[in-house]
Amino acid sequence: MISVKKKLACVIFFFPHTCSFFFFFKMNSEVASVINNSINNLDDELRSLSLKIHDNPELGYKEYKASALLSNFLEEKGFKVTRGAAGMPTSFIAEFTNGRPGRRVAFCSEYDALPGVGHTCGHNLIAISGVACAIAVKALLEQNLLDGSVSLFGTPAEEGGNGKVRLLQHNDFQKRADFVLMIHPAQVDSIVGPALAIDSAQIEFFGRASHAGASPWDGINALDALMQGWNNAAMLRQQTLTTNRIHGIIKHGGSSPNVTPDYASAHFLARAVTRTQLAELKSKFDKCFEAAAVATGCQVKIKWQPQGPTEDLFTNYTLGNCYKRYMEEEGVELLPPDQVSAINNASSDFGNVSYTLPSIHPVFKIDAEGPNHTPLFEKAAGTQSAHVATLRSARVLAKTAATMYLNSNLYEQAWKEFKKGKPQ
DSSP states (O other): OOOGGGGOEEEEEEETTTTEEEEEEEOOHHHHHHHHHHHHTTHHHHHHHHHHHHHSOOOTTOOHHHHHHHHHHHHHTTOEEEESGGGOTTOEEEEEEOSSOOEEEEEEEOOOOBTTTBSTTOHHHHHHHHHHHHHHHHHHHHTTSSOEEEEEEEOOOTTTTOHHHHHHHTTHHHHHOSEEEOOEEESSOBSOOOOOEEEEEEEEEEOBOOBTTTOGGGOBOHHHHHHHHHHHHHHHGGGSOTTOEEEEEEEEOOSOTTBOOSEEEEEEEEEESSHHHHHHHHHHHHHHHHHHHHHHTOEEEEEEOTTOOBOOOOOOHHHHHHHHHHHHHTTOOOOOHHHHHHHOOOOOTHHHHHTTSOEEOOEEEOOOSSOTTSHHHHHHTTSHHHHHHHHHHHHHHHHHHHHHHHOHHHHHHHHHHHHHOOOO
16 A cells, blocks of 8 residues: 555745745546545534534533533544543543554543623634544544544633643643644634733732721721732833733722622733743732732732643744645635734633644634624624534645644644744
8 A cells, every 4th residue: 555645745935034934746636536425524513513512602610511422423523522521521632642652632522601691702613624624634634544533622611611631731732632633613713813921810918807987097998909019000001011901900899889898809811922921920929019018908819720821822934834825725815814813812721732742733714794792793793604614614624633643743843833933
């Protein structure tokens, strides 16, 4: 048998300063055909899955119906499915191997919704895109057109719950994958997706209650401390990078205006372009509230997310430009990464994955009249046109994965780029 690997002709020109390359190759027609047919033949079934998830939105870590729906479907398609991965009841890992040594790709499906507004981020589409890609690569492995394995990670609670971080802490990605791919619906097509690093802080001040009219001097005002810290943080915005973000709400400011508050609390988010910049911002932010505690005599407790921050996206441009090439073959023009970065202030726990293994998180356009996290986007995520766009991008992502199995030069370049690291 002639190895299919010898049928993939490829010439690469790499430009290290721009992290980009141009490559010219013709993918083996049999590989492309298997990918296209595997996904296209599932059209109706994937549409049904998508609508069931879209029309029955579930919040993070409570996606019981969606998780069961996807897990059962993947088992029916011949995957070994592990439910409740990393101790999360609504997570799963679907795996398939042809038993031959080779490369290992992982895809991600998300399926949580947002409170009160449903699937305004289109996670029903992300759910089926991961399923489609995994089944396409499985078909290639079954026909021995590729060697190795494929995994699909069902990742709960992307919207603020950091489900992927828990899977990383459990070494689930690291044990099963050499590179990780996923896609996300948006209003543009691009090889880059959610970009900013983010962390969440719960702040509490503890003072001493007193009668606010009769003996205010006996009190220690926790609300005053919170407001002083708030003002400090507001002034910090002037002296920090323009790309940084600090925003929050007061959760508790007292129970009666006639009583000096002995307790006050707030919830803040801090964002930055890179994880290093976020660490620097958090250190300065902490001092804003620590200083307020000293000034007022209160005690302060600042609690950041116990699982650590959500990191910025480290796009692997070797993988990304491969995806771009295949999208262009589909007639899709992608927005340059620098233009997306200028308008994208979102975050995703996939960022943590991207710092662990070579990864991409492209976004694909659906016909939405409003941006993500709006009712207009939720409406668009349930349309037939969004479904068609999802399957097209899934076919492209599966071809990107197959290329990394078949072309050692590109695969090694992806790892070389990853090991070099992202400028901070």
